[in-house]
Amino acid sequence: MKILVIGSGGNIGTPLVQALMEKGIEPTVGVRDAQKAKDKWGSQVQVVSFDYERPSSFANALAGQEAVFFIAGHSNPVPSVTQLLAAAKSAGVKRMVFSSGRTTGDVPGKPLNDVENLVKGWDGEWTILRPGWFMQNFVNWLGGTIRAESKLFLPAAAAKTAFVDVRDIADVAIKCLLEEGHHGQLYNLTSDEALNHEEVCSMISEASGKKVVYVPQERETYLQTMMERGWTNAAANYTADLYKYVLSGKEEEISDDVARILGKTPRRFQAFAKEHANRF
Numbered sequence: 001m002k003i004l005v006i007g008s009g010g011n012i013g014t015p016l017v018q019a020l021m022e023k024g025i026e027p028t029v030g031v032r033d034a035q036k037a038k039d040k041w042g043s044q045v046q047v048v049s050f051d052y053e054r055p056s057s058f059a060n061a062l063a064g065q066e067a068v069f070f071i072a073g074h075s076n077p078v079p080s081v082t083q084l085l086a087a088a089k090s091a092g093v094k095r096m097v098f099s100s101g102r103t104t105g106d107v108p109g110k111p112l113n114d115v116e117n118l119v120k121g122w123d124g125e126w127t128i129l130r131p132g133w134f135m136q137n138f139v140n141w142l143g144g145t146i147r148a149e150s151k152l153f154l155p156a157a158a159a160k161t162a163f164v165d166v167r168d169i170a171d172v173a174i175k176c177l178l179e180e181g182h183h184g185q186l187y188n189l190t191s192d193e194a195l196n197h198e199e200v201c202s203m204i205s206e207a208s209g210k211k212v213v214y215v216p217q218e219r220e221t222y223l224q225t226m227m228e229r230g231w232t233n234a235a236a237n238y239t240a241d242l243y244k245y246v247l248s249g250k251e252e253e254i255s256d257d258v259a260r261i262l263g264k265t266p267r268r269f270q271a272f273a274k275e276h277a278n279r280f
């Protein structure tokens with residue numbers, strides 16, 4: 001099966017490409033910076049030019065592909081994904097697997113929901129993945145204050161989140177790309193437990209051997225805290241807006257889709273923290 005991965009440099013795309021290669025499949029990665037991708041993947045992947053901001057790059061990237069994995073991790077995705085889906089149809093692509101997000105994938109007017117609706121209208125096989133919050137956020141996006149101050153500031157009170165390890169998203173994506181039976185499905189991807197951030201910090205502390213403290217904050221204090229630490233106003237507000245959904249309790253719900261599709265228990269946060277102990 002010829003597979004194109006869009007977003008191969010990201011949280012999900014990286015383990016997805018790795019797992020495809022472990023299966024003996026040589027994927028194609030559609031990227032803006034070919035040299036960066038070649039440095040990352042060596043000669044084991046095909047590299048093609050792909051930029052959401054440059055729809056003229058779509059046809060060549062899609063030529064000969066049978067299945068496509070994509071995210072919409074760029075600004076204003078609706079026009080470019082509309083063109084991507086049309087180009088995929090013209091290129092004869094059989095299957096599109098879109099990784100959306102559980103937080104806003106079902107919220108009308110939000111970009112991920114708009115893209116989901118486009119995918120649902122695509123004239124071919126499609127699957128939508130709705131992952132919960134990534135465990136990897138605590139080493140990437142939210143990891144700065146954990147490493148620098150042994151503190152995790154968030155406007156999340158004691159709300160719980162059913163996190164997911166991006167490697168489980170990748171493993172589910174592979175099934176959807178390679179196997180029959182996933183057309184028209186929307187999968188919610190979480191671990192099999194929901195944790196609050198005090199529990200998260202306690203697991204990080206146990207794994208790393210340094211005491212990491214969760215500092216729950218009201219929105220305004222949170223914005224101030226993060227801007228004092230170099231975040232832009234836009235980044236702090238964006239994050240605070242997303243945590244409104246966590247506070248609502250929406251992220252607490254556990255799905256058994258990962259276990260059902262993979263036939264194994266999803267990865268849990270404690271194991272993730274142990275594996276990444278030296279990154280906290």
Ligand SMILES: NC(=O)c1ccc[n+]([C@@H]2O[C@H](COP(=O)([O-])OP(=O)(O)OC[C@H]3O[C@@H](n4cnc5c(N)ncnc54)[C@H](OP(=O)(O)O)[C@@H]3O)[C@@H](O)[C@H]2O)c1
Nearest residue numbers: 007008009010011012051052053072073074101132133134
């Ligand atoms: N973080 C979470 O907890 C969470 C949870 C659920 C859903 N999500 C959703 O997951 C998606 C992000 O996925 P991710 O975390 O795997 O991605 P990511 O780590 O944010 O990386 C984004 C990827 O998209 C590529 N990209 C950016 N702009 C592009 C463009 N104009 N054309 C082509 N490629 C472009 C980047 O390429 P370069 O490597 O070249 O920069 C990179 O590979 C978002 O839609 C987010 O809302 C996130």
